[in-house]
Amino acid sequence: MTTKSFTKDALIKAADGLRKSYRVFVPVKVGKFHEFKLFEDGDKPDFEYRKTRKSPKGLIFPQSERMLEYSIDEHKPDHHIMKESPKDYSPQVVFGIRPYDAMSFKVMDVNFDTEDYKDPWWIKRYAATTLVGICRNDLDSKMFATENFSGPYDIRGLDVALYDLGDKYIAKSLTEKGEKALAAMGGNDVSAAELAAIEKLTPDTNAPQAAPTDKIKEKVVNDLFDSTMWEDIANGCINCGACTFLCPTCWCFDIQDEIHKREGDRLRIWDSCMFPLYTLHASGHNPRGKKVQRVRNRFMHKIKYYLDKYEKGIMCVGCGRCVEACPVNIDIRRVCELMNNFTK
Amino acid sequence: MSEWEPKIVTILCNWCTYGAADLAGVNRLQYPTNFKVIRVPCTGRISPKMILAAFRSGADGVWISGCHPGDCHYIEGNFYARRRFTMLKALLKHVGIDERRLHFSWISAAEGPKFAATAKEVIASVKQAGPAHQLIKTKAQVI
Amino acid sequence: MTGYTEKIREAAKRLLTEKKVDCFIGFRKGSVPMVNYPVIVSDPAKADELIWDANCAMNLANYVIGRKDKVGILATGCVARNLVTLVQENQIKREQLYIIGLPCSGMIDKSQVIDKYGDVEIVSVIDKGDTFAVEAGDKTDVLKKADFLSRNCKICAHHNPIEYDEIIGDKVADPETYIKPEDVKKSESMSDAERWEFFEKTFSPCIRCYACRNACPMCYCPTCFVDESRPQWVGKSSDETDTLTFHFLRALHLAGRCTDCGACERACPIDIPVRYLTSRLNADAKEIYGFESGLDPKMRPLLDHYKLDDLNDFFK
Structure with missing residues (x-):
């Protein structure tokens, strides 16, 4: 586990720097809502955003994707043979995802990656994805806690957590993938006071009210x-x-x-x-x-x-x-x- | 290099304009051959979806023709069709599709020369509009 | 419009107790600001759940389609016109409906209010007649309703229901002349290329959730053309051409049937101004045929009747 400190401007530079080795997706305001978009020259990532309107699930499970392609032209030698479409599975970083959205991939993973069935597209994309998430106490009143999301500092789904301390972010790597991404991000060393500050932010800190589900298990x-x-x-x-x-x-x-x-x-x-x-x-x-x-x-x-x-x-x-x-x-x-x- | 020739989908009513096309042929009237003719029982049979389908398939123009109002084999089919096409035409214009791509005519089975003349007119107009580039469905643009 | 709630409850209770209707369709207070829940009440004791305010913008006519029982329903100007159209199109019998007419001065545009407050979360919105109170963050503002009316309500020509069994409240003045929607007027001075660009830009973000279609009381086909596969009129992926085709045909199917109630625009989760296409058709129906949908129960819908001297200019 590594920790690094970034000023708010430095964080944008860090995301930019990651583009050398990853495809980086960042929250950008497009029209009225924020959405995750491939970070390209001229884009202005907005890490102060609250919530994207569309969830970022499409980055790993696109709304439409080509699975196979074929030709019915009998002049072609391989007609009527289904072939897998070439896809880009190079490493990608979702930079600035919120912890609940990151957790959603874990929730979905049980469906796409089982003992009996392994969805190749999902598995490859999820494996190639590093989730760098922002933990900030700004949940709105429509949000609620469930077993899969306890609060703004619930970091279970993330590879790197970025704790927003007001004027700076403290990054903490949580997985091997995260360690690698954080190494590429640079950043300053973290002081003992900063470390103490983020240690106080547990998954239960500022937790929203939970949806009542405790008795559902026992219902027939x-x-x-x-x-x-x-x-x-x-x-x-x-x-x-x-x-x-x-x-x-x-x-x-x-x-x-x-x-x-x-x-x-x-x-x-x-x-x-x-x-x-x-x-x-x-x-x-x-x-x-x-x-x-x-x-x-x-x-x-x-x-x-x-x-x-x-x-x-x-x-x-x-x-x-x-x-x-x-x-x-x-x-x-x-x-x-x-x-x-x-x-x- | 050969000049670009438009592809035009033509939907003709069985009782009138299809007959006119036949008559034009029998009379050996010359007209260009950029048409793919689809024969339907009545212009009232034509759904706007079909016209859209033609544009989606890459047609540069669509030409619809049937019996003169009042002469419909089914008494009133083309009256209903006329209202439907009016609305379709308005909406196509509203989304920015060149009006020169969509043509309508009433040609009776006796009007072979009118058929040949209208065919020339339609082609000239679609040629002016140039190759279609809107609403053409290609291989799905997805990941 | 603020005093309607009590009268609605009274009427619903009376109708349900006297068994004049089997159920009553209205709104219940929603759990989030500016959205109310359309509710079907059949127990007179539950009539007290019913409310009415300027956030009742979804179209209740949607819920009568295919019903076999006798229904009491609240109807503003546009909803009453939808009910008339549904009767004309044989989706329900007039005898099955007991319409409580509500003269309506317009609904609050939820997204305009949310835009005004940006990241500050709105806690509550209370309708106060000509104004409404918005509690956001730690302060409360009183805003003029006229500044935040839904775009369709701003140009509404029929505030008062034309068909009803009883009416609640005083009639609202209608504008003297027909008002053309701004974006439609604007499009008239654009070139083909500009119009196409606008169409593409406006509709391509669509996520194909079909909320616009389903919020519309006039979209009741058992199988929508989107779901037809032989032939497949339109693909179901997020391909842009398919998305544009869907919106084009959805609008066209509403030619002469749309009452500009705004439910489609209101329902869109990503705020696409989907009325842009239907407004054009409404304007044309009015200009070319002098027709507005749902005004006369005895008349057939626009595309289900004709005149010998209908517009014929563009036929060679």
């Missing part, structure tokens, strides 16, 4: 499933995908083939359990044809199935993006509460 799945509360939760839902597309932990995808002239692509694109097409069978039957079934599935998956299956808390890092963006105010904190207090 089928009882929750059959509950009448879902009607009330779902009534207002318009079944758009704003919540799932902004969510840092929603991992569902669809696979689509597209043919342009005689060249084909097999694409993987984000899907949302809010869409009827998500579960539509080729026969025309749709097991989740009703809105209430789809809404129930979203919350049951996040709050109950994930919890039961992986025993790693609920599938949520409390970033509050869905709470902010839902046009009809479906609040996951309220749903947690209803599920937690549910009695048959």
